Amino acid sequence: MKRRSFLKNAGAAGLAAATVAAPAVAAEPQIKWRLASSFPKSLDTIFGAAETLASRVSQLTEGRFQIRVFAGGEIVPGLQVLDAVQQGTVECGHSASYYYVGKNKAFAFDTSLPFGLTARQQNAWMYFGGGLQLMREFFKEYNIIQFPGGNTGTQMGGWFRNEIKSMADLKGLKIRIPGFGGEIFSRLGAVPQTIAGGDIYPALEKGTIDAAEWVGPYDDEKLGFYKVAKHYYYPGWWEPGPQLTFYVNIDQWNKLPKDYQAAFEVAAAEANVTMLAEYDAKNPLALVRLLGNGVKLHPYPQDVVAAAQAATFQVYEEEAAKNEKFRRIYTEWLKFRKLQHGWFNIADATMERMMYAPAKPAAAAPKKK
Numbered sequence: 001m002k003r004r005s006f007l008k009n010a011g012a013a014g015l016a017a018a019t020v021a022a023p024a025v026a027a028e029p030q031i032k033w034r035l036a037s038s039f040p041k042s043l044d045t046i047f048g049a050a051e052t053l054a055s056r057v058s059q060l061t062e063g064r065f066q067i068r069v070f071a072g073g074e075i076v077p078g079l080q081v082l083d084a085v086q087q088g089t090v091e092c093g094h095s096a097s098y099y100y101v102g103k104n105k106a107f108a109f110d111t112s113l114p115f116g117l118t119a120r121q122q123n124a125w126m127y128f129g130g131g132l133q134l135m136r137e138f139f140k141e142y143n144i145i146q147f148p149g150g151n152t153g154t155q156m157g158g159w160f161r162n163e164i165k166s167m168a169d170l171k172g173l174k175i176r177i178p179g180f181g182g183e184i185f186s187r188l189g190a191v192p193q194t195i196a197g198g199d200i201y202p203a204l205e206k207g208t209i210d211a212a213e214w215v216g217p218y219d220d221e222k223l224g225f226y227k228v229a230k231h232y233y234y235p236g237w238w239e240p241g242p243q244l245t246f247y248v249n250i251d252q253w254n255k256l257p258k259d260y261q262a263a264f265e266v267a268a269a270e271a272n273v274t275m276l277a278e279y280d281a282k283n284p285l286a287l288v289r290l291l292g293n294g295v296k297l298h299p300y301p302q303d304v305v306a307a308a309q310a311a312t313f314q315v316y317e318e319e320a321a322k323n324e325k326f327r328r329i330y331t332e333w334l335k336f337r338k339l340q341h342g343w344f345n346i347a348d349a350t351m352e353r354m355m356y357a358p359a360k361p362a363a364a365a366p367k368k369k
Contacts, residue, residue, distance in 0.1 A: 028257060033067045033091035035246075038078040038099065040197075041071045043219055045278050049150040049244060049271040050094040056267035057260075065260045067092065085247040086142045093247040094149055098179045105180070105319050106326040109333055110135050110146065112242035114180055114312040116333075119151040119241035119276050121340045126243070129336045134329050143250050147268040150244035150275030153283070157233035157300055158213035159225040161204065164233065167303050176200055176212035180315070181238030187311040188304070197223065204228045213238075217286035218279060226295045233298050237308060244275070 035054065039047045047069075054067040070090075072078030081093035082100050097110035109131070117125060125131035126148050139146050158177070164170065171189040175182075182192030193209055203209045205228045212229070213236060214220050226232070246268050253261065291297070300308075320327040 028061070028064050028259075031065045031256070031260065033065075033252070034075065035067050035069045036072075036075045036081045036084050036090045036093045037069060038072050038081045038093070038095040040073075040078075042222065043215075045218065045275060045282065046150065046152070046215075046244060047071060048278075049275045050246075052271040052274055053094075053149070053246065053264075053267045056270055057263050060263035060267065061260055065256075065263060069094075082142065082144070082247060085144055085249050088143075088249050088251065091249055091252040095245060095247065096242065097146075097245050098242070101179055104325055105323060106138055106329050108180055109329045110139075110243065110245055112239045113316075114184055114238040115240070115309050117241050117337060117340065118344070119153045119243075121337075121344070122151065122241045122243050123148065123272070124340065125333070125336050130332060131336070134332060138325060138329065139247075140250070144247045145250050145253050146248070147246045147265060148243055148272045149246040149268055150272055151279075152215055152239075152242055152244075153276055153279050154241060155213070155236035155239040156216050156220065157236045158211050159204065159220070159229035160211040160231040160233060161207070161229045162210065163231050163296075163298065164301065164304065166301050167307055170304065173211060174209045176203065176209050177238070179238075180312075181213070181236075183315060184238060184308055184311050187315070188307055201225065201228065216279065216283050217290055218282040221286045221290055226290050226293050230294060230296050231298055232290065232295050233300055235300075237300070237305065243272075246271075 035050055037047055037050050041047050050069045054069050057065050057067055072081075075090060076084040078095075079099050081095040082097075082103075084090050085093040097107040098112065100107045112122070116122075122131075126135075132148075136145060158175065162169070164173075167188065170185070173190045174193055175185055175190050176193045176195045177185055178192070178194045182194070185192050193203075195203055195209070195212070197214065200209075200212045200214065201224055204212055204225060212225065214223060214225070220226075220232075248264070256264070316330060320330050
């Protein structure tokens with residue numbers, strides 16, 4: 001009896017000592033954020049990136065950090081997401097930074113520029129080429145920290161009611177295209193229009209516009225452009241690798257526990273990779289369906305491409321001369337672009353030309369005499 005009593009008391013004392021010795025662990029806070037997207041739910045691949053972010057953040061924090069995603073227009077209009085995050089109306093957002101070039105054209109570097117970087121090259125610049133640091137320095141002035149949040153890959157060159165055979169066919173052509181792309185088309189003699197996605201189809205159908213660019217086969221098919229404009233051009237030289245971006249209000253970001261910040265950053269990177277993979281899987285299937293509906297594919301005429309490229313770099317140099325913020329990013333971006341294009345021309349482009357060239361019939365073996 002004495003032995004059992006001693007063991008019982010010793011065990012209780014040991015447990016008490018362990019309880020005293022164990023450090024106090026603060027419970028992780030429950031946090032709920034709202035994310036304003038620039039995109040409608042119907043664009044499931046682009047809108048889905050924000051849903052991926054929210055789902056993964058919740059999983060990584062065991063449900064303690066919740067992000068509720070709102071489609072464009074539900075909290076703020078789609079083109080006011082940056083302002084909403086900057087002002088703290090919402091904690092975070094998902095948008096395309098080139099929507100905001102009206103504030104400063106330097107925003108375009110966070111998305112895509114004509115004849116710029118492909119999706120892979122954009123990721124390389126962001127993650128390892130200094131792009132993320134340059135852009136964060138720029139975004140800090142807007143009280144925002146940003147994270148790459150998806151990419152559509154190289155976009156298509158738009159839908160045209162009539163065939164474009166040369167530069168002459170662009171004169172006076174009314175085309176729906178915003179941003180830098182619109183500025184370049186203007187210099188080529190076209191008349192760029194800024195029209196919301198839902199209004200493009202009726203404008204094409206009625207002839208209010210002659211052409212329109214959107215994204216690529218998967219998204220374009222949904223909007224039905226092929227029913228009223230049969231000529232589908234490629235490539236979208238003004239968007240070789242457009243990146244989508246997650247914005248976070250800096251004040252809210254600084255309040256997050258470090259492990260929640262890590263969860264957000266990891267989830268954003270996953271959403272970034274996943275979107276591109278999804279488009280790469282879905283676009284070829286959609287293109288086959290479009291061709292089955294009578295769509296006619298055309299490459300842009302060479303004189304159009306040459307004139308567009310010349311006009312593009314003229315625009316860049318003019319902007320760099322008067323915009324210090326643009327010039328600072330452009331100088332570094334241009335160096336990185338030169339290196340990337342040199343390498344990809346040797347590696348990927350050469351391999352792709354070899355693989356995509358029409359197969360030639362094998363030479364017949366010489367007959368034995």
